[in-house]
Amino acid sequence: MKIAPRDAYGQALVELGRENQNIVVLDADVAKASMTILFKEAFPDRFFDLGIAESDIVGTGAGFAVAGKIPFVNAYANFLLGNGWDQIRISVCYANKNVKIIGHNIGASSGKDGPTHLPLEDIALTRALPGMTVIEAVDGVEVKKAVRALANHIGPAYLRVGRLPIPVITKEEDPFEIGKANIIREGKDVTIIACGVMVSKALKAAENLAERGIEAEIINMHTIKPLDTTTILKSVAKTGAVVTAEEHTVIGGLGGAVAEFLSCTKPVPIRIVGSPDRFGVCGSYEEIHEVLGLTPENIVESSTTVLSLK
Amino acid sequence: MVHNKQQEIMKSKELAKNMRKNILLMTHRAGGGHPGGCLSATDIIAVLYKCFLRVDPNNPSWVGRDYFFLSKGHAVPAQYAVLMEMGFLAKEEIKDFREIEGRLPAYPSCEITPGIDMASGSLGQGLSIANGTALAARLNNSDQRAYVMLGDGELHEGQVWEAMMTAAHFKLNNVCAIVDYNKLQLDGSIDEVKTLGDLNAKWASFGWKTIEIDGHDYEQIYNSFAEAKGFKEGPTVIIAHTVKGKGVSFMEDEVGWHCASPTDEQLEIALKELS
Ligand SMILES: Cc1ncc(C[n+]2csc(CCOP(=O)(O)OP(=O)(O)O)c2C)c(N)n1
Numbered sequence: 001m002k003i004a005p006r007d008a009y010g011q012a013l014v015e016l017g018r019e020n021q022n023i024v025v026l027d028a029d030v031a032k033a034s035m036t037i038l039f040k041e042a043f044p045d046r047f048f049d050l051g052i053a054e055s056d057i058v059g060t061g062a063g064f065a066v067a068g069k070i071p072f073v074n075a076y077a078n079f080l081l082g083n084g085w086d087q088i089r090i091s092v093c094y095a096n097k098n099v100k101i102i103g104h105n106i107g108a109s110s111g112k113d114g115p116t117h118l119p120l121e122d123i124a125l126t127r128a129l130p131g132m133t134v135i136e137a138v139d140g141v142e143v144k145k146a147v148r149a150l151a152n153h154i155g156p157a158y159l160r161v162g163r164l165p166i167p168v169i170t171k172e173e174d175p176f177e178i179g180k181a182n183i184i185r186e187g188k189d190v191t192i193i194a195c196g197v198m199v200s201k202a203l204k205a206a207e208n209l210a211e212r213g214i215e216a217e218i219i220n221m222h223t224i225k226p227l228d229t230t231t232i233l234k235s236v237a238k239t240g241a242v243v244t245a246e247e248h249t250v251i252g253g254l255g256g257a258v259a260e261f262l263s264c265t266k267p268v269p270i271r272i273v274g275s276p277d278r279f280g281v282c283g284s285y286e287e288i289h290e291v292l293g294l295t296p297e298n299i300v301e302s303s304t305t306v307l308s309l310k
Numbered sequence: 311m312v313h314n315k316q317q318e319i320m321k322s323k324e325l326a327k328n329m330r331k332n333i334l335l336m337t338h339r340a341g342g343g344h345p346g347g348c349l350s351a352t353d354i355i356a357v358l359y360k361c362f363l364r365v366d367p368n369n370p371s372w373v374g375r376d377y378f379f380l381s382k383g384h385a386v387p388a389q390y391a392v393l394m395e396m397g398f399l400a401k402e403e404i405k406d407f408r409e410i411e412g413r414l415p416a417y418p419s420c421e422i423t424p425g426i427d428m429a430s431g432s433l434g435q436g437l438s439i440a441n442g443t444a445l446a447a448r449l450n451n452s453d454q455r456a457y458v459m460l461g462d463g464e465l466h467e468g469q470v471w472e473a474m475m476t477a478a479h480f481k482l483n484n485v486c487a488i489v490d491y492n493k494l495q496l497d498g499s500i501d502e503v504k505t506l507g508d509l510n511a512k513w514a515s516f517g518w519k520t521i522e523i524d525g526h527d528y529e530q531i532y533n534s535f536a537e538a539k540g541f542k543e544g545p546t547v548i549i550a551h552t553v554k555g556k557g558v559s560f561m562e563d564e565v566g567w568h569c570a571s572p573t574d575e576q577l578e579i580a581l582k583e584l585s
Contacts (some may be wrong), residue, residue, distance in 0.1 A: 048480075050476055056472035059436075059442065060473070062428065063439040066443050067377075089470070094429045095420050
């Protein structure tokens with residue numbers, strides 16, 4: 001089964017809006033794409049379309065937070081982080097305001113809209129900000145839990161939300177706690193740390209590796225910051241080799257976070273699977289993933305490489 | 311009523327006098343800061359706090375408070391000075407301006423300074439914040455008002471114009487922007503760097519009520535705030551013609567005093583002029 005994260009996101013907002021009167025939703029003229037349209041229909045008084053103004057929407061969200069509301073600020077991730085970054089830096093993070101920044105159409109999920117619309121740098125841009133929590137849910141089921149957790153979490157946070165349907169690999173009853181990674185496959189030979197859609201690709205890779213007698217442990221690192229270093233260390237103590245995978249550039253993302261941490265605490269062979277240092281292309285979701293090397297095959301190859309370096 | 315207003319104005323003038331002295335003491339002691347843009351804004355800030363802004367020094371985060379955002383955050387000594395007069399901060403804290411210890415950083419921090427609701431220092435962001443608080447107040451059926459002061463140079467920032475449209479679109483009659491129109495910025499005069507053209511017409515065409523005043527005439531400052539408060543159709547901007555460095559003869563209208571610190575000698579002269 002597949003669910004588009006944005007559909008789950010829109011539904012989750014409506015559920016939360018019913019429970020919590022303090023939640024307000026802001027959008028920058030992309031409500032039909034971000035699916036905040038659902039919240040708009042359910043709670044028109046608490047929905048604000050700020051128009052095509054990504055700097056202003058971040059500041060307005062921060063103003064709502066000053067007044068005690070819980071604002072969810074939505075726009076395409078590339079434009080929100082591009083045009084709104086200084087506002088996120090000062091008015092949200094430095095000011096330590098309870099603003100939920102929601103970046104939509106992440107990774108390759110805008111497909112044929114092409115390079116201008118493919119945010120492959122948003123984790124790096126948000127992760128570098130002090131006090132920022134950075135989350136990418138693994139599937140549509142987890143998105144709902146993440147949105148709920150974010151509504152209860154106090155402080156600046158960034159959530160990456162994808163546009164296209166991706167495989168559902170978790171169940172309703174699976175736990176979700178911000179900053180606590182979930183091990184979704186146990187193994188002793190190599191640790192694969194992934195987020196978002198790349199977790200399902202890691203599962204495919206693990207099947208392939210298992211056929212060759214290699215048992216991969218897979219960690220769903222839904223919270224990229226703060227990084228669950230305890231879970232990483234525990235797994236690495238067992239496997240001694242790491243592959244990371246994300247729908248994001250290899251610079252400064254999940255792989256960067258893991259490498260920064262492990263190189264200073266427990267150096268082990270690491271390979272980072274992600275977009276190389278380049279822009280995306282116009283193509284279908286699958287085509288772009290092929291071009292950027294976001295594939296199970298690449299995870300398999302990286303795994304055998306780190307194993308050979310142990 | 312008129313009598314009351316005159317009394318309030320007298321008190322505001324007294325307050326502004328102390329503010330100016332403390333602004334000079336702060337920038338002198340710190341060896342840095344932006345005295346020019348503090349002094350142009352002082353009279354307006356004094357009247358705002360003394361006569362209009364509903365805030366409580368004993369409870370700075372009182373939920374029913376009015377908001378004042380100093381979007382031109384480099385002028386924060388003017389806000390520290392008024393917060394000292396109003397009892398949010400102690401006068402002894404003058405020595406802490408720009409220091410590692412204490413509660414008076416070079417640019418506003420809402421995390422450590424009571425009476426300050428938003429960080430600033432990156433120009434252009436304050437009007438959006440004011441709009442957010444104003445929208446929240448409306449949702450809460452509260453009569454809270456949001457005031458925001460912008461520099462004239464700051465108006466070069468695109469976000470300000472985005473936010474101008476937002477306030478007009480939502481008819482935010484609880485938002486009052488003040489432009490400290492002192493005609494100077496960092497590199498030189500506004501007209502040298504990048505002219506603002508017909509500023510009044512620009513705001514008006516964006517859907518704002520505009521009031522143009524002499525930003526050092528207390529009667530005009532008072533009346534403009536009162537008028538803005540009474541205007542119910544949408545947001546109001548007070549375009550205040552001011553003099554950068556106002557009150558200290560050698561600082562007035564001198565771009566060099568945008569970012570500078572008075573020497574011991576200059577401080578002495580300035581304090582004499584002010585008393
Ligand atoms: C976004 C941003 N760019 C540049 C600066 C550096 N800067 C600080 S003050 C200033 C000039 C401000 O001029 P104006 O708004 O007219 O303020 P005033 O003259 O009232 O002091 C500049 C360029 C800044 N603080 N923020």
